[in-house]
Amino acid sequence: MYFAGIDLGSTMTKVVIIGEDEQVCASIIRHTGAEHRRLANKVMEEALEQAGLPIDEISYLIATGYGRINVPFADRQVTELTCHARGVASFFPGVSLAIDIGGQDAKGLKVRDGKLIDFVMSDKCAAGTGRFLEVLSATLGLRLEDLGDISLKSRNRVSISSTCTIFARQEVVNHLSDGVPLEDIVAGLHSAIASRVASMVRRLKVEPDVVFTGGVAKNIGVVKALEENLGCQVLIPEEPLLSGAIGAALLGKELTLKALAEGEPIQRGKRRLEEATFFK
Amino acid sequence: MSYFMGIDIGSGTSKGVITRDGELLAYHLLSSGVNYRMAAQRLREGLLAKASLSPEDIACTVATGQGSGSVPFSSQQVTDIRCCARGINGAFPPVRTVIDVQGQSTQVIRLSEIGQVANFVISEKCASGSGRFLDIIANVLQIELEDIGPLSLKSDNPVVFTTGCAVFGESEAVSRVSEGIPREDILAGVHRALAEKISALVNRVGLEEQCAISGGGGLNTGLIKRVEEKLGVQLLVPPQPQFVTALGAAILAEEVARTEELSEAG
Numbered sequence: 001m002y003f004a005g006i007d008l009g010s011t012m013t014k015v016v017i018i019g020e021d022e023q024v025c026a027s028i029i030r031h032t033g034a035e036h037r038r039l040a041n042k043v044m045e046e047a048l049e050q051a052g053l054p055i056d057e058i059s060y061l062i063a064t065g066y067g068r069i070n071v072p073f074a075d076r077q078v079t080e081l082t083c084h085a086r087g088v089a090s091f092f093p094g095v096s097l098a099i100d101i102g103g104q105d106a107k108g109l110k111v112r113d114g115k116l117i118d119f120v121m122s123d124k125c126a127a128g129t130g131r132f133l134e135v136l137s138a139t140l141g142l143r144l145e146d147l148g149d150i151s152l153k154s155r156n157r158v159s160i161s162s163t164c165t166i167f168a169r170q171e172v173v174n175h176l177s178d179g180v181p182l183e184d185i186v187a188g189l190h191s192a193i194a195s196r197v198a199s200m201v202r203r204l205k206v207e208p209d210v211v212f213t214g215g216v217a218k219n220i221g222v223v224k225a226l227e228e229n230l231g232c233q234v235l236i237p238e239e240p241l242l243s244g245a246i247g248a249a250l251l252g253k254e255l256t257l258k259a260l261a262e263g264e265p266i267q268r269g270k271r272r273l274e275e276a277t278f279f280k
Numbered sequence: 281m282s283y284f285m286g287i288d289i290g291s292g293t294s295k296g297v298i299t300r301d302g303e304l305l306a307y308h309l310l311s312s313g314v315n316y317r318m319a320a321q322r323l324r325e326g327l328l329a330k331a332s333l334s335p336e337d338i339a340c341t342v343a344t345g346q347g348s349g350s351v352p353f354s355s356q357q358v359t360d361i362r363c364c365a366r367g368i369n370g371a372f373p374p375v376r377t378v379i380d381v382q383g384q385s386t387q388v389i390r391l392s393e394i395g396q397v398a399n400f401v402i403s404e405k406c407a408s409g410s411g412r413f414l415d416i417i418a419n420v421l422q423i424e425l426e427d428i429g430p431l432s433l434k435s436d437n438p439v440v441f442t443t444g445c446a447v448f449g450e451s452e453a454v455s456r457v458s459e460g461i462p463r464e465d466i467l468a469g470v471h472r473a474l475a476e477k478i479s480a481l482v483n484r485v486g487l488e489e490q491c492a493i494s495g496g497g498g499l500n501t502g503l504i505k506r507v508e509e510k511l512g513v514q515l516l517v518p519p520q521p522q523f524v525t526a527l528g529a530a531i532l533a534e535e536v537a538r539t540e541e542l543s544e545a546g
């Protein structure tokens with residue numbers, strides 16, 4: 001038996017296929033974009049091809065993430081909070097607080113024994129999300145993936161006083177015109193995003209293990225700034241983007257095994273590998 | 281005959297006026313840039329040239345705005361809240377609530393019976409509560425800022441912006457454009473979103489019957505209509521609304537000079 005999870009995020013679409021032994025046999029990460037949001041099936045087909053499986057071999061397929069309703073071939077939709085908690089607990093069974101910073105939101109998940117018990121979320125403002133770094137890296141003329149390493153060179157990071165991304169952009173331009181070194185500005189931005197997210201997740205009580213996922217967890221500068229702010233070590237999974245998709249696949253396995261044990265039929269969707277009519 | 285100068289160095293633009301007996305004689309506006317001191321200098325030169333005066337003709341100058349500390353030729357610095365209140369009181373004495381919509385912030389000021397600041401609230405933490413939000417969407421739609429208000433009034437079906445963030449709002453506008461939604465509907469939506477934020481601010485200081493709008497927002501007919509709809513009152517719009525704060529500074533400069541004269545006279 002095989003199980004698939006597809007996580008349609010605002011920025012990236014992730015697909016994971018696992019076997020009964022919970023080993024990953026395919027994982028794909030693609031930009032969501034305007035097209036991929038409609039064409040989740042393309043990403044799914046790519047994953048099936050990587051695993052060398054036809055879709056009928058997938059016993060259960062769960063869609064999660066911001067765009068989960070746009071997956072016409074899923075058997076079930078599950079919120080990303082549940083899937084993230086499940087996925088993170090599979091990497092770090094001792095997780096107590098999971099922080100996820102994605103392209104358009106930030107979440108804090110309180111987890112006990114692998115189950116979600118509380119959460120905080122921010123998706124109303126770009127500050128404290130990956131978008132903040134996306135906008136400001138463009139202002140600095142830097143690639144998003146280079147920010148982390150650049151910030152590590154900083155000796156004297158600036159303080160960014162604006163919360164708002166738009167106003168921070170102006171502050172960055174002023175720092176540039178004052179001749180402040182790039183690394184000090186970038187380190188200041190990392191500190192700003194970390195402090196915003198930290199103040200949000202503190203509402204959940206910060207206890208180890210603290211795990212950090214989402215695209216922003218790939219930025220070593222934000223990881224360090226978050227550790228400094230929270231005063232504890234922050235654990236990062238090998239592939240921080242995949243926790244939602246892996247969690248979805250694991251939940252699919254649980255549901256299937258439970259149904260089989262109870263002799264219930266497995267409730268599958270229509271499995272139409274076609275374009276979602278997103279805009280209609 | 282004495283002349284007075286009000287200099288308002290804002291974060292985006294700098295505005296200045298010259299008055300004589302409370303009458304507006306000359307006004308000038310320029311971009312503040314990164315050097316406020318230079319902006320103040322250029323503003324003074326521009327004003328004096330427009331009024332055909334020399335620096336000695338100015339009896340007193342009051343500076344206000346974020347860069348008020350960078351105006352070496354001013355005799356006093358006064359907060360922009362007080363200057364705005366004074367300016368609107370000069371234009372419309374019965375007004376008790378002023379909505380000042382600027383490029384980077386929005387202030388709502390309540391005035392007392394004698395035209396002094398009774399209470400005020402500032403929104404400056406978030407671009408979506410200021411004129412900047414309109415600026416960003418105008419840029420997405422490739423429409424000049426002065427055209428967005430009138431164009432937004434053509435819409436019967438404003439789009440709803442789901443987040444209160446200017447950055448996310450920008451992406452939402454891009455999505456709506458790609459869906460083929462008419463530009464006027466997108467503009468009407470962003471004007472309404474800003475009007476909602478403004479109305480929340482107004483409710484915090486209390487709305488009084490006589491209400492005026494100043495700042496660059498006072499030039500935008502689309503915004504005025506949406507705010508009026510939201511608040512259920514008609515807004516008074518002064519001539520040259522973006523110069524109200526500078527005008528208030530000049531009126532205060534006259535008062536400063538008069539007080540000094542009186543004290544000299546003993």
